[in-house]
Amino acid sequence: MKAYNNTTYSILGILTTGCKSGYDIKQLMDQSLTHFWKISYGQIYPTLKQLTENELVTVTNTSQDGKPDRKEYNLTQKGMDALKNWLTQPVEQLPVERNEVLLKLFFGRHQLAEQTLMQLEDYKSKLEQRLQTYHMIAQSIQTHHENDPDSKYWLFTLDYGKRITSSAIEWCQATIESI
CATH class of the missing domain: 1.10.287 (Helix Hairpins)
Structure with missing residues (x-):
């Protein structure tokens, strides 16, 4: 199984919480994970594209009145398997604090x-x-x-x-x- 970076796995994990769009993912990040894991929009969308290309997520376009279509991402079984595999791996290094x-x-x-x-x-x-x-x-x-x-x-x-x-x-x- 291909190894990804921790940001990729964090997005896979966030998709299990019901968040579907890049905006939803960023909102959850800003409201909770930002205290210990930061991700920018500049990381979210390229990661979602990579996850789609690697068939770890599917993407559907949802119409919105008066707005551009909304892309919604759903975890595939392959994506869930990748997340579960990553969760079972030992932590590689202690975090280094920059203070x-x-x-x-x-x-x-x-x-x-x-x-x-x-x-x-x-x-x-x-x-x-x-x-x-x-x-x-x-x-x-x-x-x-x-x-x-x-x-x-x-x-x-x-x-x-x-x-x-x-x-x-x-x-x-x-x-x-x-x-």
């Missing part, structure tokens, strides 16, 4: 401590906002998707984000106090 605050802190002796503290306070504030967003997303999933078989797994990934963000907030506070 501007950590990069600046690493070279922090070359700036005033007040500037470093200001950057850390700002970072902590943004993390607190992110954590609040995660709590709101969790509440929405529990309210609007309680019977969805995917919701348990969505909440697992969300819990990871909440825990990582909470730890980062604690790290900020400890670092601020140490400086």
